[in-house]
Amino acid sequence: MRIQVDVEGVLADPHTPFLKLLNERKGTDFRYEDIRKYDCWKALGLTEKEFFRLLDEVWAKWWTVPPSIPNVSEAMEKLNRLGTVDIVTKRNSSTAPYVKTWLFAKGIRYRRFIQIGLKRNKAELGYDVYLEDSPIEATAIARKGAVCLLIDQPWNRSLTETRNIIRVPSIAESTVIKHLEPLSKPSRNSFSHTEKEF
Numbered sequence: 734m735r736i737q738v739d740v741e742g743v744l745a746d747p748h749t750p751f752l753k754l755l756n757e758r759k760g761t762d763f764r765y766e767d768i769r770k771y772d773c774w775k776a777l778g779l780t781e782k783e784f785f786r787l788l789d790e791v792w793a794k795w796w797t798v799p800p801s802i803p804n805v806s807e808a809m810e811k812l813n814r815l816g817t818v819d820i821v822t823k824r825n826s827s828t829a830p831y832v833k834t835w836l837f838a839k840g841i842r843y844r845r846f847i848q849i850g851l852k853r854n855k856a857e858l859g860y861d862v863y864l865e866d867s868p869i870e871a872t873a874i875a876r877k878g879a880v881c882l883l884i885d886q887p888w889n890r891s892l893t894e895t896r897n898i899i900r901v902p903s904i905a906e907s908t909v910i911k912h913l914e915p916l917s918k919p920s921r922n923s924f925s926h927t928e929k930e931f
């Protein structure tokens with residue numbers, strides 16, 4: 734079983750330091766639950782460019798980014814036993830080294846780190862299972878017939894579950910594994926930490 738794991742909103746929580754930075758700079762009081770749309774910049778009073786620039790700033794201080802759950806590396810170990818796990822992240826190249834450093838610092842193991850451009854669609858990559866928070870990616874993944882375990886976030890709550898879109902509260906192993914175990918077959922994993930860019 735080939736598994737794709739997303740970074741932001743799945744393994745990592747850059748949104749909390751992002752909002753702290755935004756509120757300090759703009760004198761606003763936005764909270765996590767206020768991010769109700771995936772393309773949330775308008776609701777936060779930002780342009781798309783400003784949003785991504787601020788997010789890049791957050792990753793430049795990668796040590797301030799908390800994991801989405803305390804035992805994130807344990808959850809990944811369980812996934813690694815069920816299939817081959819690639820980290821796929823959609824971002825500009827400048828922040829990829831920070832993300833890789835963050836993954837290493839958190840003890841997160843995976844097969845490959847794949848960075849794709851902002852305009853690419855993850856569904857094209859042909860994984861069997863995706864752990865995602867994006868409602869846009871989830872819809873495309875389901876359309877391709879793959880399974881999306883949708884990590885519950887305020888910005889994806891309007892997306893309805895289907896046979897292929899299963900909402901889970903977090904990447905915590907107990908919530909994810911019960912959906913994946915029936916799909917998994919024995920596989921040999923390698924942890925080469927090789928990289929590939931598409």
Ligand SMILES: [Mg+2]
Nearest residue numbers: 739741742866
């Ligand atoms: Mg994400």
